[in-house]
Amino acid sequence: xxxxVESGGGLVKPGGSLRLSCAASGFAFxxxxxxxxxxxxxxxxEWVSSISDSGESIFxxxxxxxxxxxxxxxxxxxxxxxxNSLRDEDTGVYYCARDLGLHSRWFDSWGQGTLVTVSx
Amino acid sequence: xxxxxxxPSSLSASVGDRVTITCRAxxxxxxxLHWYQQKPGKAPNLLIxxxxxxxxxxxxxxxxxxxxxxxxxxxxxLQPEDSAIYYCHQSYGTPYTFGQxxxxxxx
Numbered sequence: 001x002x003x004x005v006e007s008g009g010g011l012v013k014p015g016g017s018l019r020l021s022c023a024a025s026g027f028a029f030x031x032x033x034x035x036x037x038x039x040x041x042x043x044x045x046e047w048v049s050s051i052s053d054s055g056e057s058i059f060x061x062x063x064x065x066x067x068x069x070x071x072x073x074x075x076x077x078x079x080x081x082x083x084n085s086l087r088d089e090d091t092g093v094y095y096c097a098r099d100l101g102l103h104s105r106w107f108d109s110w111g112q113g114t115l116v117t118v119s120x
Numbered sequence: 121x122x123x124x125x126x127x128p129s130s131l132s133a134s135v136g137d138r139v140t141i142t143c144r145a146x147x148x149x150x151x152x153l154h155w156y157q158q159k160p161g162k163a164p165n166l167l168i169x170x171x172x173x174x175x176x177x178x179x180x181x182x183x184x185x186x187x188x189x190x191x192x193x194x195x196x197x198l199q200p201e202d203s204a205i206y207y208c209h210q211s212y213g214t215p216y217t218f219g220q221x222x223x224x225x226x227x
Contacts (some may be wrong), residue, residue, distance in 0.1 A: 105152070
């Protein structure tokens with residue numbers, strides 16, 4: 001069974017940093033692209049970033065480039081998101097999700113999410 | 121960026137009814153359109169991929185159609201457990217974008 005488990009969220013002051021992790025199990029992690037999607041309280045879904053199966057191709061939402069960094073460790077079946085220079089508007093639940101890449105870029109499995117709260 | 125406009129933003133229907141949710145892209149996205157269901161406090165769940173393909177395990181009362189810029193999600197024979205927010209999602213190009221969501225309430 002596919003499992004994605006996020007961790008690393010918490011309360012952080014504006015300007016602070018966090019590192020989110022997503023532990024994957026139950027599937028061949030190194031053959032899937034991975035994504036981060038976030039959801040502000042009471043709001044819709046916002047795609048944050050994607051990383052290819054090998055880690056060679058990385059994409060970010062335009063508004064986040066430079067502050068967030070996605071990475072992965074295929075040997076440890078893990079996905080990461082480094083969040084720097086956090087702002088109030090970065091508050092929300094952060095989900096990791098997988099996709100098969102190429103023409104199959106739908107998110108067929110999601111984690112339960114980890115809550116990031118940016119507040120002074 | 122490709123903008124996804126979903127409507128209606130909210131709808132109410134009774135058990136056994138049929139409802140349709142529409143998603144419109146700001147440019148042609150071929151069939152790179154997917155639908156998710158999200159219940160309170162839970163992660164989104166994939167229902168339909170590539171416009172009309174039913175994800176494994178999803179009841180057949182859910183169906184999708186469309187291509188290019190206009191897409192629909194139809195739910196037939198509504199059940200109480202279908203109460204949720206539904207989102208469309210385009211993966212034609214980055215940044216991937218979602219519709220703003222359609223909240224379905226079962227009366």
